[in-house]
Amino acid sequence: MQFQLTDELIENVEILVENNNDKELVKLLNEFHYADIAEILDELDLDDSIYVIKLLDSETTSDILTELDEDTREKVLKNLSAKEIAEEVEELDTDDAADIIAELPEERQEEVISKIEDEEHREEITELLKYQDDTAGGLMAKELVKVYETWTVAGCLRRIRGQAKEVTRVHSIYVVNKEEKLIGRLSLKDLIVAKNDQKIADIAKDNVDFVNVIDDVEDVAKVMAKYDLEAIPVVDDSQTLLGRITIDDIVDVLKEEAEKDYQLAAGITQDVDSDDSIIELTRARLPWLFLGLIGGVGAFVIMEGFQEAFNQYAVLFFFTPLIAAMAGNVGVQSSAIIVQGLANDDIKGSINRRLLKEMSLATLNGIILAAFLFLFVWIYIGEIDKAIAISTSLVAVIIIAGLIGTFVPLFLDKRGIDPAIATGPFITTSNDILGILLYFWIAKLILGI
Amino acid sequence: MQFQLTDELIENVEILVENNNDKELVKLLNEFHYADIAEILDELDLDDSIYVIKLLDSETTSDILTELDEDTREKVLKNLSAKEIAEEVEELDTDDAADIIAELPEERQEEVISKIEDEEHREEITELLKYQDDTAGGLMAKELVKVYETWTVAGCLRRIRGQAKEVTRVHSIYVVNKEEKLIGRLSLKDLIVAKNDQKIADIAKDNVDFVNVIDDVEDVAKVMAKYDLEAIPVVDDSQTLLGRITIDDIVDVLKEEAEKDYQLAAGITQDVDSDDSIIELTRARLPWLFLGLIGGVGAFVIMEGFQEAFNQYAVLFFFTPLIAAMAGNVGVQSSAIIVQGLANDDIKGSINRRLLKEMSLATLNGIILAAFLFLFVWIYIGEIDKAIAISTSLVAVIIIAGLIGTFVPLFLDKRGIDPAIATGPFITTSNDILGILLYFWIAKLILGI
Structure with missing residues (x-):
């Protein structure tokens, strides 16, 4: 029963379009749900898509329009007259109609609206366009x-x-x-x-x-x-x-929210998907990478600053990637738990209690991990003072990283900023630098340099 | 209109329970939706929760049971007799009833089922218990x-x-x-x-x-x-x-899926939330941290191996955190886009086309970032050969990291393994090590050591 978008099917449609075989084309497409036809059109050349849109009746094409990829829809709408768009919009529920009109350039919006024949529909859509996208008004329909x-x-x-x-x-x-x-x-x-x-x-x-x-x-x-x-x-x-x-609109909201948070955690701003252009993907990814670069330069400056002090202890420098990775990982874990808790309204009680809990958790994790690191350094390098210095720093770094990962999203949330921004590269980068700084500082203290 | 869980409200309930003021308690709680009462009970002591459950009528309490936190529900059910649980279950739709019974220890399951009086309900629940949790059968209800x-x-x-x-x-x-x-x-x-x-x-x-x-x-x-x-x-x-x-069950599935993927990306296995115990949180977080530790030790071994070759180039070691961070970030970005694309069935076309696209993207990002790094090293250290070596390595590291981030989830997916596992610490750690290795290897080549 499940629809499968195959290369064969797309080719089939392309051939029918090329031969202007309207009868067969309509017969073929009428077998599919409008959401499936939209998937087919997303894969076709723009000219072919528009051919299909103009061929099918507006009851079907209006539904198809709502399901197209935003990019495809924008291109298709550019190729339809205001009158044609108005006809599509007449067939849609007010919420979908308003969403489509809202995507048009401003001057076209008024033109399309004025061409909607049903007066009630026109007025209702005009009302809906007044509400912000991210409010109940922006999501609601007038049909009830x-x-x-x-x-x-x-x-x-x-x-x-x-x-x-x-x-x-x-x-x-x-x-x-x-x-x-x-x-x-x-x-x-x-x-x-x-x-x-x-x-x-x-x-x-x-x-x-x-x-x-x-x-x-x-x-x-x-x-x-x-x-x-x-x-x-x-x-x-x-x-x-x-x-x-x-609820179907809410399902879409939930999916979009989840995707946005996931992408933020992975260091991707803006809503992109894997089929977007390289330029769009670069715009979404480069800023976070640049942040990472700045962080790396910061780490370089710190290490250079400790170069003389640790002249006799070159081996300590070889642990900086380990320290940075652990600080980053712990920070991301803590912040992810908090961000998710905030999203689910699960975060009850005071910030202090949270920080205390994260400190206990980080201490426990830190001690277990440090014990392994201690053994490795002791056995591999054979110097117990270095083993103590490195593993003690690791515990401290993990605790601080956990506290920062907990505090930053809670702080952002209190200030009304989306805490999801704090996960991913932001926390990783700041924890990298701070972790390395802390590491050398504690090692210096313990080794008495 | 929105329900607010306040300390005052919880205290109020606690006092009414303590004074056995059943009449006022029922009057107070009857004002709330069962999902709200469940939130209150999640905050009460177990004894108080059970007091409330036994006080309210089973039509309400059965709904409350379905909304409780899993931990609270387990404890409450332990304190109810098989007969009492059967009475709750009689009030529920078959899908919710089967879910609750499935959480009981096996020997109790049969006892509870045998105490369900309505024969049809009993048979339907028994049928539903046969289906796997993650299948349509495990989610469906018999009521239609x-x-x-x-x-x-x-x-x-x-x-x-x-x-x-x-x-x-x-x-x-x-x-x-x-x-x-x-x-x-x-x-x-x-x-x-x-x-x-x-x-x-x-x-x-x-x-x-x-x-x-x-x-x-x-x-x-x-x-x-x-x-x-x-x-x-x-x-x-x-x-x-x-x-x-x-659809309400599907909303829950979508939320759980999104949370699981998000947590995997952040290096958290098992479904935990911020209110879980420190032991549970450690069990979910420590394995990934341990992976990070192993990766860090790997990085140490690599750097130590290059120590002699780079004796005169100590400065190169100070860029390893930068290299590791960039490799990690790029890898996470690429894998996140692929994981999300796979989840949405957006990934069409061959793996080769994907890898080619990611390579172009990584090259573009890499060259932009390397240009900045080149300028920094050249100006700050003043040696153009080092600046060339470091920035060229960065481009190579970013390209390889992007390819690994793209390939690994696609590969896992083809093998039927959840690609979400490949995001987060897994990609970060393997890219860290590989990035550092590649960095020293290319730098050595360029500097002719």
Whole structure:
């Protein structure tokens, strides 16, 4: 059953396009889900993609448009007239329609909007475009099923038949009072199992979850995941019902969040994927590498500074990659645990307690690792004073690295900065330098140089 | 509206428990969602938690149980009798019930199952326990609304009223033939807008998505996210309808996947969170740190091996942390992009094309970074031959690091091993060693030592 994007299939489509064999092409593509057709178009040349888009009916192509890669979509939209885009947008739910229009250059946005024939749709999209991308308003759709508390079940069912035709999936029926304020909810099931002459007010559940239109999408995702909600209504400050967010949009938010955090931890800024151009990938990766370079130059300067003091102890320099690696690894581990805890709202209690815990943890790990290093140095080099100096420094370096890895993301979070930035290269680089500095300083102290 | 877990609230609950003030306690807790009560119980002493669990009615406590931290739940279940657990389980949907029973020690599992009074529920749970955790069968629930193709809309609505009472949310109505094989689907909406005397076979949609009971949960998640499904039916090899998976379970799968990959990239094995004990955290973190230690010792041995050759070039040793850091960073970046691409099925085309692209990318990044390093060394140390040697090595190290970061996850994936293992400490450590080796080798060549 699973769709497979094969080279053969793409070739097949290309040949049909080349031969203008519209009938066969439509027949072939109609077998696939629009998300699959989008995957095919992402692989085709732009001209071929546009040929297919213009060939299929707008009910399908509008859905395909929402599923295309952003780059492909941008190129396709450039090749469609404002009127054509407006026709696609007419077929879409308001949230998807607004997302597509928002990607257009500003002057085109107005042109496309003015060409949308359905007045209500036009107004709703215009409203949605006002909200920030990363807020509940930016994610919500205007399509929902709304009933008034004063209606009866029978009357409600009758009117819902009208509203529901426009709503792809009815998750919840929202109950409002005559001022349009959200006061409860109902499921279709509740309605079906209720008696025809019951009042909506009597069967509605009044403990309805909702979010404010300016709430952050990450918070919306948290609420929906925590309470296992499949849709949540969106209201303004006066509790007026404005729209609703469905779980499929939240799944996308969660995936994007996870990818962003993962990339930040790996030292990649900007949302890139493996198929992006070399220039885009360089722009996302070079800044962090440059940070690493600066850190390496810092390490060089520190080591050079200790050169004379350690003239007789050249062997100590050979452990700097080890020290740097351990400081980096411990720092990344600690910061990752904290970043994830912050994302899940798991971080309770004071910063001091956290730091104390990380210190105990780092001490335990440090002592175990230092014991091995001590044995190695002692057996391999045969000088116990050096073995003591190196392994003691390692414990200190690991403790400090753990504390920095814990403190920095907590600090950033308190200041309202995304703590995910603190993982990866940032922590690694600062811990590298600090670790090496600490290492030589402690070794110097112990060896009495 | 948002629930806030405050110290005050927890104290309040503790005082009510201490004073055996059951009436006030029930009144207070009934205001909260079960997911919120679970958060409160996670913070209480075990005795207090059990007091609350025994106090509230099993309809609420069964839901609370599913939301507790795994550690807390294990402790609570230890303190409940088999009969008490069976009563909780009776209230739950089959998937949640099976999950809870699966966590019990084996001998208790049978005891609890034998105490479940509802025979159908007992049999369904026993069936679900047979499936692997990470398969569609391990995730699915038996609760679903099923209709036969031969029914009429009116008959269907009548019977659905019976079935739907047991199903929390009706996503789709699954249509089967008389051999119980899945042949289509319907939405409640379709049913409501249809005429009473229409046959189900005539209004059912026959392009129904489904997964096989042995499919991997990650694949199920991909299908549901791609096609924006809120529920998907599960069938066996003969297309017999066995159960259904809902999107809220998929949200949990996606979150767990993302956390696991993130932790692997940070060098943390096993699923731990910031509130786990120091022993658990050490067990998750120490193996990777040990790997780093071995890598550091390897770097030491390499540097020692080059000691004599570079007797007159001590300054070169001071750049090893820089070389190691760059090799590590580039490797992590490349592998992260590949791991993420593999997770999203974005990696198309041959390995060779990937490696070529990464090589171009690494060359570009390498040359830019090497230019800066060249200037620094030239100006700071004032010897152009060293500046050339160091910066040329850097370019080579970055290219090789990028290739290893690209190749290793692709290779692991081809061999059926989770490529996420290849990110983080694994790539960093191997690139550290290889980078340093390459650095001295190239420098030696260029400086003609």
